[in-house]
Amino acid sequence: MKQKILILGAGFAGMWAALSAARLTSMHQRSDIDIVVLAPQPELRVRPRFYEQKVETLVSPLLPLFNVTGVKFVQGEAQRIDAEAKCVWYRNAQNESTVEHYDRLVLATGSHLRRDLVKGAAEHAFDLDQLETALRLEQHINQLGQQPDGPARDTVVVCGGGFTGIEVATELPHRLRQILGEGSAPRVIVVERGDVIGGRWSEELRDVIRQACDELGVEWRLGAEIAEVNEQGILLAEGELIESNTVIWTVGVQANGLTEQLAAQRDAQGRLHVNEFLQVPGYDDIFATGDVARAATDDKGNVALMTCQHAIMLGRFVGHNAACSLLNLEPLTYRQVNYVTCLDLGNWGAVYSEGWEQEVKLTRGEAKKLKLSITSELIYPPKADRQIAFETADPLAAFV
Structure with missing residues (x-):
């Protein structure tokens, strides 16, 4: 048997x-x-x-x-x-x-x-967690130009400033201008409960992220707690309402x-x-x-x-x-x-660091080229060839 x-x-x-x-x-x-x-x-x-x-x-x-x-x-x-x-x-x-x-x-x-951490997140926030939910977000963003003009349409709030939060936040300014028109002034706001941008990373890496966000116009609300996500946007614990039709949940x-x-x-x-x-x-x-x-x-x-x-x-x-x-x-x-860390930073480029100390080795276009190589080649399955598949499946084969 x-x-x-x-x-x-x-x-x-x-x-x-x-x-x-x-x-x-x-x-x-x-x-x-x-x-x-x-x-x-x-x-x-x-x-x-x-x-x-x-x-x-x-x-x-x-x-x-x-x-x-x-x-x-x-x-x-x-x-x-x-x-x-x-x-x-x-x-x-x-x-x-x-x-x-x-x-x-x-x-x-x-x-x-986990979308049960904050009231209303499951009902009113988008996410990139699964293929189906990422498709829903993309379709929503592509149709923003059909919505009535106003702050809620033109503002995207990203809940969480981790890896996913930063990558989607820095991706959006250019995409939103394409959809809303080059004369538009979309806002992308990252709401982060920590006191610094990229708190778990090295200072050198944080500085690069901060520079990219400043040049792209991505705003950060640090030390902020989200009390509720609703039809109007997000309500902060301090009582402020940020109007937005597009709230993206990336935490938990x-x-x-x-x-x-x-x-x-x-x-x-x-x-x-x-x-x-x-x-x-x-x-x-x-x-x-x-x-x-x-x-x-x-x-x-x-x-x-x-x-x-x-x-x-x-x-x-x-x-x-x-x-x-x-x-x-x-x-x-x-x-x-x-x-290694290779973080996509939208039209600004990317940043690549090595080691758990996250020493920055590449930025902007050079890092972007490496990021594209990683995401379009390295992480994909091998071709349907028995010999190639088994060679790459060896746990002792070189990876990164």
């Missing part, structure tokens, strides 16, 4: 986990181990680019790649993990509840935004709720603590990766972030190690010492 590695999720971590596991089982000529991906769609949705235009094109089909590498795909949404029976209950494409058994389970179900990232079904330690974002092999302590047959895993990247106390940069390598390591546990091979310790 065949053994099975069941991978929940087809995002960056899930896709690479499948390819890495398939690579190792193929190397050892083990046709008695199935690699199965369970996910709502057989496609990689390139979420880091959802702030861009033409969101509907930011999808990469996975079936051709899975077919040439021997990975099986099951369409459905995981709902319940039964760790004792070693199975996952899921809702299939026909909306029926059914079950998939496993010998090894890999959680790669990603994360989502949380790991997928399946992590709550395991009796294991989780962090404030719901991520499962994992060991150096990406196993969930207390469950020898369950691994976690990507946005659902709190994993040490090195021996200096750094922890993987909820970004595709870390998800890709976490996926490669976890797939390899899940296969190792069935092949009775020594697993690899997950390490990702190199860390």
